[in-house]
Amino acid sequence: MGASQSTESNLTAGIQRHLSKIVVAPSFAASLFFVYGFILWTGYMAFSKSRMLPVWDWAGLRQYERLWQMERWHVAIENLLIFGGLFIVTCLVIGCLLAVLLDQRIRAEGALRTIFLYPMALSFIVTGTVWKWLLNPGLGLESMMHDLGWTSFEFDWLVNSDMAIYTVVIAAVWQASGFVMAMFLAALRGVDQDIIRAAYMDGASLPRIYFGIIIPSIRPVFLSAIVVLAHLAVKSFDLVIALTGGGPGYSSDLPATFMYTMAFQRNQLGVGAASAMMMLATVMAIIVPYLYSELRGGKKNG
Amino acid sequence: MADIQTYSHDAGWKHTVLRGLLYLVLILFAAYYLFPLIVMISTSLKSLDEIREGSLISLPRVVTFDAWNYAWNEACVGVECTGIKIYFWNSVKMAVPAVLISTFLGAINGYALTKWRFKGANIVFALLLFGCFIPFQVVLLPMSQVLGKLGLASSTAGLVMVHVVYGLCFTTLFFRNYYVSIPDELVKAATIDGAGFFTIFWRIILPISTPIIVVSVIWQFTQIWNDFLFGASFASGANAPMTVALNNIVNTTTGVKQYNVDMAAALLTGLPTLLVYVLAGKYFVRGLTAGSVKG
Amino acid sequence: MASLTLDKVRKAFGPVEVLKEINLAIDDGEFLVLVGPSGCGKSTLLNLIAGLESSTDGEIRIGDRVINDVHPKDRNIAMVFQSYALYPNMTVRKNITFGLEIRGVSNQERDKAVADVAKLLQIEPLLDRKPSQLSGGQRQRVAMGRALVRDPDIFLFDEPLSNLDAKLRVDMRTEIKKLHQRLGSTIVYVTHDQIEAMTLASRIAVMKDGILQQFDTPQNIYERPNNMFVAGFIGSPSMNFIDATLVDDGGNLAVSIAREGTTIVLPLFEAPESYKAYAGKKVVFGIRPEALTHKRTGSDEQGSQYVNFDSKVEVIEPTGADTMTVIDIAGKEIVARVRPDRAPTPGESMTFSADMSQISLFDPETELRI
Known part of the structure; x- marks a missing residue:
């Protein structure tokens, strides 16, 4: 009896030992197929002759060449640089400023924080819709300013192909700056109070304390915020669609909308795939070094 | 916290002025963030005539819910003039199962990866984590083909699957980071007490996971409800989610532009996530920061 | 209750040997203390006895039964952890009976067992509280209650007192000693505190770097230390x-x-x-x-x-x-x-x-x- 009991418990122990793997396996398989498999799939498509329908004939770098020959793609890239740069910098400035201001024992801090952050809960489509209405040249802010007596005020960015991309920045900053504020505020609250006290005892003024001690000590949060914002910028799609539709013409296209248009409206699967791979490469260039340093840093701290 | 009150060398009136300035700036910012919401609400309560005559910021003279009613019951999405309500229910039918399934899978993955570590568990986790960061454009084309092959094209079931697959990495990240901080001794004690893998999960781990379950549910709900890319790519027509319908209503070029209806529809679309945010803001912020700062 | 024998037990993680041929044997009712600085392998050794880790080599016997491949739950052991590891979502009563419930013990028997243990440890008023509502010392008692209720062959204690403040630690030490004297159970107890080792043990095993340095009665270890490490480790101020x-x-x-x-x-x-x-x-x-x-x-x-x-x-x-x-x-x-x-x-x-x-x-x- 002892023997049979022992084998039985061996068997259950064996299954128990593998249960962990069995449980994770479906998710892992899904990830292998839907993430890695699909990336390879898209990557291959970018080397194929695919146009309207996916075909598997090898075309070498043909699609990439066509992509980089397209004026529209260059516009999208340029827009991404403008949008990404302004979006990140403005969000950082506003987020950091608000966090420092909120860190001054403010009455109703909770309410203010809620107000600053609520746009983050909205869909970009909702944000796009409302800002489209606000920036509407005929009835929006422009007419409001006219009513207020400033009749020479002109604000036609939404329909001006040189300026349309900046309206996307405005709306995006409105949506995401509160989130940066939340990240910074959490970091400020985590700064060692004794260091601040020591600096104060040494006679440092408040701005000195902030610029000399607190802000340098939350430097990692700047990095995290930049990575998150850059990642958001590259993936930005919904906002452009809802706000400008990529227009006028294709003047406010971003790579994300470019890819969508090529793949689903222009029957240019190959070019779409090539642009998607370019986007992936951009995101990887930002994320991989960051994740690597984060995960390594985590290990170092125990 | 380093604040003027405690650390300022100035005293008296200078201090008071500084505090006043501080509040002024904060209130201006609050106005900036609130302005679009207020305009949205006030516009949605006006009649179309009043919108044309009046100013953006003027409050409605006559409050009317016609636009809301119209947006909900009659607004045209493409050629179908059934209102946004059917798309609201599409979104509900998509979000609820997707949130529940992805949260459950995330929980059990996190549990397995932290409390029953096997060789390569870290690599598996890193590979899963990677999925959080890919631009989804890179999976759109293959996914539309696969959904077509599975007969799930343009269906809610297909969208549920898509959201589960790409939400998994986030939920796994949440739960894994939460379970890492739960002492292993708890699992050891339960093992000696005779409990196995699933018993420990159901009886001990899951009951103490409430906070992270809330974080995960809120995060997933917000993501899935607000999604536009997958909805627009894989579920056109009668099965489209609410965001796609809203965009359709707003960008319809035919007929008279009904701004009040647009705003009402936008508010209706934003309401569920806004409600979640107001009710559980703390958890919402936790999800946001957990998604950005890895452990 | 039973004797415990470790016969040439080895444990290696890859090329790193954390335990080198440990030979130990204690009789029924003995109080064995494993003591040594952190990283000496004492906790690993306890985990091997508990079955939470498996040994690379050698034989572990409880009584006459070889238990190397026996699942922890079938070893008839109970363990008290350093962090107590009380299930936070369960009441004290549930915590104590969880193991019995898993083993299919009837409700009636469970109630009786809880009542006995609670009386013994004087935790009756705490039975319906959650662990978060208990003080450190109370948690410690509940953790012991969870072990006692199972009436195991061997009790394993993993640094059970190190999370308590100094005064409470001395009190609980006395209490554990009393409990041992009253129940006469076999105990294996891990600590890094040589005073705990001296006061509690019937025999002490001093370990360092995965090697058993000396295995003897407290008095012999104190008076006739095998080597300079043992001599310096036991006794305060040291030799x-x-x-x-x-x-x-x-x-x-x-x-x-x-x-x-x-x-x-x-x-x-x-x-x-x-x-x-x-x-x-x-x-x-x-x-x-x-x-x-x-x-x-x-x-x-x-x-x-x-x-x-x-x-x-x-x-x-x-x-x-x-x-x-x-x-x-x-x-x-x-x-x-x-x-x-x-x-x-x-x-x-x-x-x-x-x-x-x-x-x-x-x-x-x-x-x-x-």
């Missing part, structure tokens, strides 16, 4: 080590300590045979602080044999009962234990007595006891 030479002093062996131009010669009155081989060679002279006191003469009824020498006092550290007096001998700080009324002032010179019946000599190369 003084002085470099010396064993010399022949007119037919008798003596310890000679070189010291700024002079030498102190401390004659050994009853040298064991083993010392002879070291005559004329370097040794390490070990003497505990309590064997080094203010001046006494001759020998007293306990068979002490005092030898006197003079030394300047560097620092004194009063503890109340005794005054620790630090003196400098050949560049080494040596602690002597002096009665408070005989305590010197720093800088002053005074005569000390060394009790030569309580000394140890070690080989300076191998660090083993001579």
Whole structure:
């Protein structure tokens, strides 16, 4: 009896030992197929002759060449640089400023924080819709300013192909700056109070304390915020669609909308795939070094 | 916290002025963030005539819910003039199962990866984590083909699957980071007490996971409800989610532009996530920061 | 209840050997304490006994049963953890009965078992509380209750007192000792605290770097440490080590300590045979602080044999009962234990007595006891 009991418990122990793997396996398989498999799939498509329908004939770098020959793609890239740069910098400035201001024992801090952050809960489509209405040249802010007596005020960015991309920045900053504020505020609250006290005892003024001690000590949060914002910028799609539709013409296209248009409206699967791979490469260039340093840093701290 | 009150060398009136300035700036910012919401609400309560005559910021003279009613019951999405309500229910039918399934899978993955570590568990986790960061454009084309092959094209079931697959990495990240901080001794004690893998999960781990379950549910709900890319790519027509319908209503070029209806529809679309945010803001912020700062 | 035998037990993680051939055997009802600095392998050894990790080699037996491949739940053991590991979502009562429930024990029996254990540990008023509502000491009791209720063959304790404050730790120590005396159960107890080891154990296993250094009764370990590590680890303040030479002093062996131009010669009155081989060679002279006191003469009824020498006092550290007096001998700080009324002032010179019946000599190369 002892023997049979022992084998039985061996068997259950064996299954128990593998249960962990069995449980994770479906998710892992899904990830292998839907993430890695699909990336390879898209990557291959970018080397194929695919146009309207996916075909598997090898075309070498043909699609990439066509992509980089397209004026529209260059516009999208340029827009991404403008949008990404302004979006990140403005969000950082506003987020950091608000966090420092909120860190001054403010009455109703909770309410203010809620107000600053609520746009983050909205869909970009909702944000796009409302800002489209606000920036509407005929009835929006422009007419409001006219009513207020400033009749020479002109604000036609939404329909001006040189300026349309900046309206996307405005709306995006409105949506995401509160989130940066939340990240910074959490970091400020985590700064060692004794260091601040020591600096104060040494006679440092408040701005000195902030610029000399607190802000340098939350430097990692700047990095995290930049990575998150850059990642958001590259993936930005919904906002452009809802706000400008990529227009006028294709003047406010971003790579994300470019890819969508090529793949689903222009029957240019190959070019779409090539642009998607370019986007992936951009995101990887930002994320991989960051994740690597984060995960390594985590290990170092125990 | 380093604040003027405690650390300022100035005293008296200078201090008071500084505090006043501080509040002024904060209130201006609050106005900036609130302005679009207020305009949205006030516009949605006006009649179309009043919108044309009046100013953006003027409050409605006559409050009317016609636009809301119209947006909900009659607004045209493409050629179908059934209102946004059917798309609201599409979104509900998509979000609820997707949130529940992805949260459950995330929980059990996190549990397995932290409390029953096997060789390569870290690599598996890193590979899963990677999925959080890919631009989804890179999976759109293959996914539309696969959904077509599975007969799930343009269906809610297909969208549920898509959201589960790409939400998994986030939920796994949440739960894994939460379970890492739960002492292993708890699992050891339960093992000696005779409990196995699933018993420990159901009886001990899951009951103490409430906070992270809330974080995960809120995060997933917000993501899935607000999604536009997958909805627009894989579920056109009668099965489209609410965001796609809203965009359709707003960008319809035919007929008279009904701004009040647009705003009402936008508010209706934003309401569920806004409600979640107001009710559980703390958890919402936790999800946001957990998604950005890895452990 | 049962005996426990570890036979040539090894544990390696890849190429890293964390336990090297451990041989231990305790009888039914013994209280074994595994003690050593952190990283010595004592917790791994406990996990092997518990079945939470599997050994690379060797045999573990409870009674006559080999349990290497037996699942933890079938080993009939119970464990108390350092963090207590109480299930946070369950009441105290649920915590205690969880293991019984999993094993399919009937409701009635469970209720009775809880009642008995709660009475024994005086935690009856706490039964319907959650762990978060308990103090550290109360959690400790509940953790013990969870182990006791199962009536196992062997109790395993993993540093159960290290999360308690100093006062409570001493109280709980006494309580565990009482419990052991009353129940007569077999216990394996891991700690890094040598005082816990001395006070609780019927036998102590001192470990370092995965090697069992000495396995003996507390008194033997204290009086006759196997090597310099054990000698230094057990006892507080720890044993003084002085470099010396064993010399022949007119037919008798003596310890000679070189010291700024002079030498102190401390004659050994009853040298064991083993010392002879070291005559004329370097040794390490070990003497505990309590064997080094203010001046006494001759020998007293306990068979002490005092030898006197003079030394300047560097620092004194009063503890109340005794005054620790630090003196400098050949560049080494040596602690002597002096009665408070005989305590010197720093800088002053005074005569000390060394009790030569309580000394140890070690080989300076191998660090083993001579």
